[in-house]
Amino acid sequence: MGEPSRKTRTQVFTKQLDSFFMDIYAIGQFTGRFFREAFRPPIEWKEIIRQFYMVGYKSLALVSVTSFVTGIVFTKQSRPSLAEFGATSWLPSLVAIAIIRALAPLVTALIAAGKVGSNIGAELGSMRVTEQIDAMEVSAVNPFRYLVVTRVLATTCMLPLLMLYMSLIALLGAYLNVHQNEQTSLNAFFQNAFEQISFLDLFASTFKSLVFGFTIGIVSSYKGYYTTQGTQGVGKAANSAVVISMFLIFIEEIIIVQAVNSIRP
Amino acid sequence: MKKPNQHIEHNNAVIRIRDLYKSFGDNHVLRGINLDIRQGENLVVLGKSGTGKSVLIKIMAGLLKPDSGTVEVLGEHVDKLSAKELDALRLKIGFSFQHSALYDSMTVGENLAFPLQRHQRHLSADDVRKEVMRVLEAVGLAQTLKQLPSELSGGQRKRIGIARTLIMQPAIMLYDEPTAGLDPITSMEINNLINEVQESYHTTAVIITHDLTCAKSTGDRIAILLDGHFNHTGTFEEVVEKSTDPQVKSFYDYNFID
Ligand SMILES: Nc1ncnc2c1ncn2[C@@H]1O[C@H](COP(=O)(O)OP(=O)(O)OP(=O)(O)O)[C@@H](O)[C@H]1O
Ligand SMILES: [Mg+2]
Numbered sequence: 001m002g003e004p005s006r007k008t009r010t011q012v013f014t015k016q017l018d019s020f021f022m023d024i025y026a027i028g029q030f031t032g033r034f035f036r037e038a039f040r041p042p043i044e045w046k047e048i049i050r051q052f053y054m055v056g057y058k059s060l061a062l063v064s065v066t067s068f069v070t071g072i073v074f075t076k077q078s079r080p081s082l083a084e085f086g087a088t089s090w091l092p093s094l095v096a097i098a099i100i101r102a103l104a105p106l107v108t109a110l111i112a113a114g115k116v117g118s119n120i121g122a123e124l125g126s127m128r129v130t131e132q133i134d135a136m137e138v139s140a141v142n143p144f145r146y147l148v149v150t151r152v153l154a155t156t157c158m159l160p161l162l163m164l165y166m167s168l169i170a171l172l173g174a175y176l177n178v179h180q181n182e183q184t185s186l187n188a189f190f191q192n193a194f195e196q197i198s199f200l201d202l203f204a205s206t207f208k209s210l211v212f213g214f215t216i217g218i219v220s221s222y223k224g225y226y227t228t229q230g231t232q233g234v235g236k237a238a239n240s241a242v243v244i245s246m247f248l249i250f251i252e253e254i255i256i257v258q259a260v261n262s263i264r265p
Numbered sequence: 266m267k268k269p270n271q272h273i274e275h276n277n278a279v280i281r282i283r284d285l286y287k288s289f290g291d292n293h294v295l296r297g298i299n300l301d302i303r304q305g306e307n308l309v310v311l312g313k314s315g316t317g318k319s320v321l322i323k324i325m326a327g328l329l330k331p332d333s334g335t336v337e338v339l340g341e342h343v344d345k346l347s348a349k350e351l352d353a354l355r356l357k358i359g360f361s362f363q364h365s366a367l368y369d370s371m372t373v374g375e376n377l378a379f380p381l382q383r384h385q386r387h388l389s390a391d392d393v394r395k396e397v398m399r400v401l402e403a404v405g406l407a408q409t410l411k412q413l414p415s416e417l418s419g420g421q422r423k424r425i426g427i428a429r430t431l432i433m434q435p436a437i438m439l440y441d442e443p444t445a446g447l448d449p450i451t452s453m454e455i456n457n458l459i460n461e462v463q464e465s466y467h468t469t470a471v472i473i474t475h476d477l478t479c480a481k482s483t484g485d486r487i488a489i490l491l492d493g494h495f496n497h498t499g500t501f502e503e504v505v506e507k508s509t510d511p512q513v514k515s516f517y518d519y520n521f522i523d
Contacts, residue, residue, distance in 0.1 A: 135366035140352040
């Protein structure tokens with residue numbers, strides 16, 4: 001039994017791997033098309049604003065809850081280890097480093113990939129299978145510019161804002177915990193927190209968020225825009241929009257962290 | 266039966282198709298299509314499901330590329346145009362989709378205004394609104410202005426789809442299955458609408474259908490798509506009612522009770 005089934009499983013795996021790399025290649029081409037079309041007039045301002053709103057609206061609730069809880073829990077869990085060295089006064093700066101350098105960009109990106117990426121994949125996918133994209137094309141309106149460019153711009157610009165918002169809420173959560181235990185004032189907490197945060201940290205995190213947002217927008221739009229196989233394909237598009245976005249986000253995270261650390265003084 | 270139409274210019278072909286082939290892998294869909302569509306006529310393409318009718322008009326509108334052969338629309342080779350030239354040609358073509366393809370995130374009014382706002386930027390918001398109301402009234406659905414496509418019936422959606430193309434005042438209308446899935450009365454309304462469009466805008470139209478009532482009441486000429494090409498073209502009487510071809514006859518007997 002084992003031999004033939006193992007063979008087919010390898011075949012299935014190579015086929016999946018193959019289609020994954022095909023996807024990555026096609027996403028590269030899609031990115032090229034984005035830069036060729038994005039800044040040519042007419043610019044669809046109204047649709048861009050609507051997409052900004054959609055990205056913010058879709059992720060705001062989840063980002064708020066997640067960041068607040070993360071702030072509290074992270075502080076609470078770190079306290080005992082620091083207390084051992086009598087270093088609980090370092091808590092605010094430790095938490096701030098963790099949140100601003102690492103957690104906020106990654107967690108907002110993962111939340112947005114889940115909420116916004118799947119939404120874009122499904123929306124463009126259903127527009128493709130119900131021929132709405134073809135309808136736009138035959139009415140001589142460029143669907144790429146109207147649908148894809150607007151969404152990619154929205155995710156790219158909104159993610160840094162969401163990341164800053166998340167940092168702030170998470171720090172407030174952390175403050176709540178610190179205040180409860182050490183009666184630190186809000187002012188003192190934030191002064192302490194930002195002591196260890198450099199301009200490079202803020203810049204790196206903003207840059208990361210831009211890259212992550214761009215990735216989510218491009219990958220999800222690509223998956224939706226080229227949906228095939230009818231309604232079933234729409235579900236697949238939404239799903240693989242999330243999976244591929246997250247995968248690329250992790251890779252980009254590793255690369256950017258390495259790069260930033262190599263220039264950190 | 267449709268009355269003969271005086272506006273047809275028999276020597277002036279608006280769409281000219283020569284030796285057109287199109288396959289998807291091993292599926293050889295179109296195999297040597299030759300067809301002239303004359304200025305001002307309603308040409309009906311009749312054929313069974315899956316014979317490539319939709320593929321044919323998608324090629325006419327430049328949505329699909331032919332494997333070989335030529336498609337001339339208003340004197341231009343559709344598959345040889347640059348993106349810009351193709352867009353200019355598409356402004357003269359109205360495409361009514363098989364499943365309407367209305368933008369479901371927009372209201373009916375926004376659907377209709379969409380092409381207008383992007384191609385006639387000099388129009389004021391007020392002009393756009395007037396134009397939208399004009400075509401909505403032409404298709405008899407003025408009350409749906411603020412509704413979403415999901416709130417419309419299938420027949421209403423078809424008519425809005427037609428209205429959305431009429432707003433650009435196209436020279437050529439391409440209807441993909443305008444009556445599919447509709448009850449006989451609604452179908453008849455759509456057929457009448459198609460004829461009204463022909464009369465009031467002097468459009469040339471290609472009407473794709475497998476509904477013989479639609480073919481009979483809208484078509485000045487019928488072309489039957491069988492085995493990837495057109496064997497029979499002529500009036501409804503010539504190619505359908507008096508046909509001796511067994512495939513056409515069985516299609517007729519099954520489909521039509523007159
Ligand atoms: N984009 C495509 N990719 C692959 N195959 C396709 C594509 N479009 C159409 N086909 C195939 O071409 C054939 C003809 O399809 P088409 O949609 O033109 O049929 P039709 O005559 O319009 O049928 P219906 O009356 O059901 O609408 C079908 O076998 C279909 O599977
Ligand atoms: Mg069809």
